Amino acid sequence: MLNERKLAVLRAVVEDFVNTNEPVGSRALADRHPLGVSPATIRNDMVALEEDGYIAQPHTSAGRVPTDKGYRLFVDRLSSVKPLSVAERRAIESFLGNTVDLDEIVARTVRLLAQLTRQVAIVQYPSLTRSSVQHVELVPLGNQRIMMVVITDTGRVEQRVIDGLEAVSERAVNDLRAMLNRAIAGCYLGDVPDAVDDLPAQVPPEHRGIAVSVLSVLLESLVESHEEKIVLAGTANLAAVDFAASFKDVLEALEENMVLIRLLGEAKDPSMLTVSIGEENFHEGLRSTSVVSADYGVGNQSLAKIGVVGPTRMDYPGTMGAVRAVARYVGQILAGQ
Amino acid sequence: MLNERKLAVLRAVVEDFVNTNEPVGSRALADRHPLGVSPATIRNDMVALEEDGYIAQPHTSAGRVPTDKGYRLFVDRLSSVKPLSVAERRAIESFLGNTVDLDEIVARTVRLLAQLTRQVAIVQYPSLTRSSVQHVELVPLGNQRIMMVVITDTGRVEQRVIDGLEAVSERAVNDLRAMLNRAIAGCYLGDVPDAVDDLPAQVPPEHRGIAVSVLSVLLESLVESHEEKIVLAGTANLAAVDFAASFKDVLEALEENMVLIRLLGEAKDPSMLTVSIGEENFHEGLRSTSVVSADYGVGNQSLAKIGVVGPTRMDYPGTMGAVRAVARYVGQILAGQ
DNA sequence: AATTAGCACTGTGGACCATGGAGTGCCAGG
DNA sequence: CCTGGCACTCCATGGTCCACAGTGCTAATT
Numbered sequence: 001m002l003n004e005r006k007l008a009v010l011r012a013v014v015e016d017f018v019n020t021n022e023p024v025g026s027r028a029l030a031d032r033h034p035l036g037v038s039p040a041t042i043r044n045d046m047v048a049l050e051e052d053g054y055i056a057q058p059h060t061s062a063g064r065v066p067t068d069k070g071y072r073l074f075v076d077r078l079s080s081v082k083p084l085s086v087a088e089r090r091a092i093e094s095f096l097g098n099t100v101d102l103d104e105i106v107a108r109t110v111r112l113l114a115q116l117t118r119q120v121a122i123v124q125y126p127s128l129t130r131s132s133v134q135h136v137e138l139v140p141l142g143n144q145r146i147m148m149v150v151i152t153d154t155g156r157v158e159q160r161v162i163d164g165l166e167a168v169s170e171r172a173v174n175d176l177r178a179m180l181n182r183a184i185a186g187c188y189l190g191d192v193p194d195a196v197d198d199l200p201a202q203v204p205p206e207h208r209g210i211a212v213s214v215l216s217v218l219l220e221s222l223v224e225s226h227e228e229k230i231v232l233a234g235t236a237n238l239a240a241v242d243f244a245a246s247f248k249d250v251l252e253a254l255e256e257n258m259v260l261i262r263l264l265g266e267a268k269d270p271s272m273l274t275v276s277i278g279e280e281n282f283h284e285g286l287r288s289t290s291v292v293s294a295d296y297g298v299g300n301q302s303l304a305k306i307g308v309v310g311p312t313r314m315d316y317p318g319t320m321g322a323v324r325a326v327a328r329y330v331g332q333i334l335a336g337q
Numbered sequence: 338m339l340n341e342r343k344l345a346v347l348r349a350v351v352e353d354f355v356n357t358n359e360p361v362g363s364r365a366l367a368d369r370h371p372l373g374v375s376p377a378t379i380r381n382d383m384v385a386l387e388e389d390g391y392i393a394q395p396h397t398s399a400g401r402v403p404t405d406k407g408y409r410l411f412v413d414r415l416s417s418v419k420p421l422s423v424a425e426r427r428a429i430e431s432f433l434g435n436t437v438d439l440d441e442i443v444a445r446t447v448r449l450l451a452q453l454t455r456q457v458a459i460v461q462y463p464s465l466t467r468s469s470v471q472h473v474e475l476v477p478l479g480n481q482r483i484m485m486v487v488i489t490d491t492g493r494v495e496q497r498v499i500d501g502l503e504a505v506s507e508r509a510v511n512d513l514r515a516m517l518n519r520a521i522a523g524c525y526l527g528d529v530p531d532a533v534d535d536l537p538a539q540v541p542p543e544h545r546g547i548a549v550s551v552l553s554v555l556l557e558s559l560v561e562s563h564e565e566k567i568v569l570a571g572t573a574n575l576a577a578v579d580f581a582a583s584f585k586d587v588l589e590a591l592e593e594n595m596v597l598i599r600l601l602g603e604a605k606d607p608s609m610l611t612v613s614i615g616e617e618n619f620h621e622g623l624r625s626t627s628v629v630s631a632d633y634g635v636g637n638q639s640l641a642k643i644g645v646v647g648p649t650r651m652d653y654p655g656t657m658g659a660v661r662a663v664a665r666y667v668g669q670i671l672a673g674q
Numbered sequence: 675a676a677t678t679a680g681c682a683c684t685g686t687g688g689a690c691c692a693t694g695g696a697g698t699g700c701c702a703g704g
Numbered sequence: 705c706c707t708g709g710c711a712c713t714c715c716a717t718g719g720t721c722c723a724c725a726g727t728g729c730t731a732a733t734t
Contacts (some may be wrong), residue, residue, distance in 0.1 A: 025696065025697050025698085027696085038707050039708095040707050041705085057697095057698085059715070063696080063698095101497070149488075151476060151486075151496075159494045239585030246576065248577065252575055255573055290541030304712060376726095396686075396728070397685055398684050399685075
């Protein structure tokens, strides 16, 4: 049913439509692509492709436009990830080199990705659950409050104030800090609950109340940090596109943190590129967009995801190349830290 | 030249145009506002207002539209800040109550403001320079690196890694930490440079190198934190407006952190509302927007600014009321922390 | 002197229409 | 199975026309 040539036609339709943003007709195809057949033949193939739902006509006497299903086939079987140009690689290096701060790495990454793809870029902060505790710091604030700072090996810092304690002695805080660090330094965050399980028992009774408060805040902060931090850039690029849906809907969707998290979270296969096209997206407002996402991490351990949101009519090979390259570079930089 | 009635006409023009988004004609004005005169008289007044540049006609046979100058007069002399409704006040309270984290306060504030005004909201993190050092923490990471965490009384935390040191003993770090805290705890960040000036002299020579590194990173981080952190929300509200300028320009401007900082920074009079209208804005892309901003802080000390960006054609009294109210609430909450 | 009614005038936007063109589907012949 | 040819369809474009909203001006009124 779908011989080589029909696939070639589909590929050509996708490529031309992405370039021109206009329905592509049989003659234009025959002209611009070396298919070696006449427009009439192409027309016949198009009828077949249309019957199978890969392309569609906006109206009777117009050219064809790829459907979501058509893009899907294109991405899965007809295209390959396009490696970046030398200039682009150099841009990445100079953009991400010399960064100190995790915040800065993330901020630059997202801007870089938006610029490379000319679309909206999303970057998720490295997950806490996969990273390990470097150090826990307890700082007395005044007399009845303690600030807890958890520092992880990926450079991320979580702080939290513990409130409403009875008076705390400097000494007690020091002891507790030492004990905490002995228990969980080097520990994966996911393992922290187990690791601190029997701590209260080791604390002298007069300080047990404080210890319990601190631990409960610690555990709580680990749970909460599950709602990950996410950064956006390049929303202005949306203006260049004319969406089927009002793009107010798109902007609204992109402002919802939960939506973004789920959007990236749908990537199934870690260490691979994931593409979600049009109707495949779970969110109403994003039905006319596609999402290209990838994992990044250190070694073969995935820490979080990055991605790009654009119109379904996007340059998939190029976007996929950019996303993959940036993901790799970020991983390298985090590893080097 | 501008008698009472002409001002009333201008006010009516602004109000109607803000409501309808259509040029307003003399008849509509006479109908909807109790001016007590006939359309013909209003027409005469309009001619005067137009000669003075307060209103303009899109084309010969259309109604009138306020100019930037007209809005300016309206804001300065013809309108008063509209207090929030009870429901709105309650929304603020429930939205901002029960917040722990500074990050969360800021995040909620910006979303709240966007929702109240139905425009783009901007919130600046509390300035570091005006706050004081609560505590400085030094954490050895491995053998040759130290992480420095500065905690301020406004709950903000700055962290930084100090790299490339010779081997550091636990003991040396403890001494240095104690010394640092003795020198600058409670100190305003602006005064820190003076306060640490003679510290290296007090350090035993064998640790002086480390002390100098730490101090230089500390001072550097104070300078850098001058580039303040800023948060945005509600960009989707822009979609509802049809800008003169392509609103791609607006989005682009809003993505530039430096632009936002300057935008808020232009507020002259602390503790007052500042309104910058259309052409008054320094930035190209924002020539068809207005910015309403206000200071917030604790007591009479301004910590940072919040603001709203919308079309020049905005509901100034309402927006100003919302911005002022939110600024006050945030101040209260920070004070209560 | 200020206000008003009346009236002629003027762009705009929508409706309507005609037309050219791009693209299709199908058929018959290679 | 491919291709040239042809009739058909629908859209986009541009032109014309008209109704309408609103103006500016003048003359009359208070």
